[in-house]
Amino acid sequence: MVSTNYAPEHAGIGPYATQIAEHWASTGHDAHVLAGMPHYPAWSVEPEYRGALRRTEKRAGVTVHRRAHTVPSRQTALRRALFEGSILLHGAAAPPRMPRPDLVMAQMPSLAGGVTAARLAARWKVPFVPVVQDLMGAAAAQSGISGGDRAAAFAARAEAYALKRATLVGVIHETFVDRVVAMGVDPGKIRLVPNWSHVAKPTKPRGETRHHLGWAPDQTVVLHSGNMGLKQGLEVLVGAARLDPEVRFVLMGDGSQRAALASMAADVPNLDIIPPAADNGFPDVLAAADVLAVTQHAAVLDMSVPSKLTSYFQAGRPVVASVAAQGGTAQEVRRSGAGVLVPPEDPAALLEAVRSLAGDPEGADALGAAGPVHVAAHLSREAGLARIDALIGEALGGNRP
Secondary structure, eight states: OBOSOOTTOOSTTHHHHHHHHHHHHHTTOOOEEEEOOSOTTTTSOOGGGTTOSEEEEEETTEEEEEEOOOOOSSOBHHHHHHHHHHHHHHHHHSOOOOOOOSOEEEEEOOHHHHHHHHHHHHHHTOOEEEEESBOHHHHHHHSOOBTHHHHHHHHHHHHHHHHTTOSSEEESSGGGHHHHHHTTOOGGGEEEOOOOOOSOOOOSOHHHHHHHHTOOTTSOEEEEEEEOOSTTOTHHHHHHHHHOTTSEEEEEEEOTTHHHHHHHTTTOTTEEEEOOOOTTTHHHHHHHSSEEEEEOOTTOOSSBOOTHHHHHHHHTOOEEEESOTTSHHHHHHHHHTSEEEEOTTOHHHHHHHHHHHHTOHHHHHHHHHHHHHHHHHHOOHHHHHHHHHHHHHHHTTOOOO
16 A cells, blocks of 8 residues: 555544555555655654654554655645655655565555555556545645645646556545546546544543543533644634634644644634544543534535544534535535534634534434444444455456445
8 A cells, every 4th residue: 555644643544544454464464555754634743753764664564664755834835746746756766675466555645645556556567546535636726725726737637647547446435526537537447435433432421531621511612623724724613712702612633724723813712722632532532522513615625525524423422514515524414414514614603503502402412423323334444444345356356346
């Protein structure tokens, strides 16, 4: 597998790449991963990897070949291009030393990882199967990144280069299909492989966790967990917090916009920005909140479905989604029955939905309870890995399920 993001990263694509590779290893396969240095979501290389140019390590039976790359602390089109270019160049200059594999899978993004995987598969003359987690061309156009038009054109070309060379293409959501087809991919090669809930169920009493976090029993707490980037549009939560000092808003995580958000919220006492929870405590923190928030800019439609949703649903708390009604994220919230939709970039509408849930505890609990039911029926780890196994089996010459 080629995946720039991998364990010990605990957010975004990394956990999915890790669980797939560890699944391969646990079933007796010799699994190798070409990865970057751990840096996400903080966009800062983790201390134990700083200064390393290359590193090979064994994690849970998987051989991980790491290659250094640039890490932009602030996202612009130029800095993102340098990030992708450094991944591509280092991967080409120092490919992993390993036996010829049966197949090469890529987690996209990164774009450079997809291109590298396509070239490795061609060199080894084995099937190539990318899994599209985000559409980076659309992301550059829709997220508001500086220089986004040029970045979008470059990213779309790189995506098309990789995807048109694939044996099969996995997409995590059906809203991606039309864009992938528009890049020149045969629709008959596209397979739907939704992500799954990669976190455990909460185990501690909510009151115990709230006490530990300093959240009063009678205070409404709205929690956003995960990446603090451009496409999330987290300014809407700062705006909502300004409108009602009695509601506590918590942004948990890291990302390129963390410092900007902290500055924006410096005079908002009911908004806290806290670091990511430890993996073993993460599910309990989610479950301790009254409302879990997912936000996106209004322009974000068909390029991304936040991986946090699967964790939110598992936590059993109602979701308020400030997202475009016609996008993939809204579709997933409707499908789960575990949340409500409000217009994006509208702090007053978001706050009204939070107040409505706070005023109807039974209704809020009913929405929240639908989440774990949806996970068990459609988003279990076992089902997700089985879909990946079926995709690989078909690419290797097996029959389509």
